[in-house]
Amino acid sequence: MKLSDAEWTVMNAVWDHSPVSGRDVLEAVEKKTRWAYTTVKSLLARLEEKGAVRMRKRGNTSYFEPAVSRDQARRSAVRSLLEKAFDGAAGSLVQHMLATERLSEKDRRKLAELISDMERESEATR
Structure with missing residues (x-):
């Protein structure tokens, strides 16, 4: 939407x-x-x-x-941006955001946590 x-x-x-x-x-x-x-x-x-x-x-x-949650609307908006501006490459979108936006200490910690969780999940499925 x-x-x-x-x-x-x-x-x-x-x-x-x-x-x-x-x-x-x-x-x-x-x-x-x-x-x-x-x-x-x-x-x-x-x-x-x-x-x-x-x-x-x-x-x-x-x-x-x-009728839709804020999270659903955000996902839809990000998906649209991802397709239009980054040819569907999520990594490119994240790299661009990290290179151009300032992150607070709290946001950096949360991002590091997410990456760590993703790595653990990846190792568990090997």
Whole structure:
């Protein structure tokens, strides 16, 4: 599932505050975006069409909740980037990220742990 930058902004509000009304989303994003309420409603409708959110009516108010997890959306976005920009080569993507982005000490430790776990799994399957 492909999400535009605006859709990511709305989805982050939905993931963080679910279930949310259109007004709730507007409150969550208005300082950052200065969007009109109609913009938020249009984005929520588009996200519902894509299957990213589910809408439930309570009285006269529509409430939205995620239909996909944040992790599922991230995996899809990374997979798309991997195919488009790195010809599917995950190692090249990781090397590029490590060469161009600063990692915190915590992130470096976590990455080292992941590599160590992968090496142990690889040795166990030999």
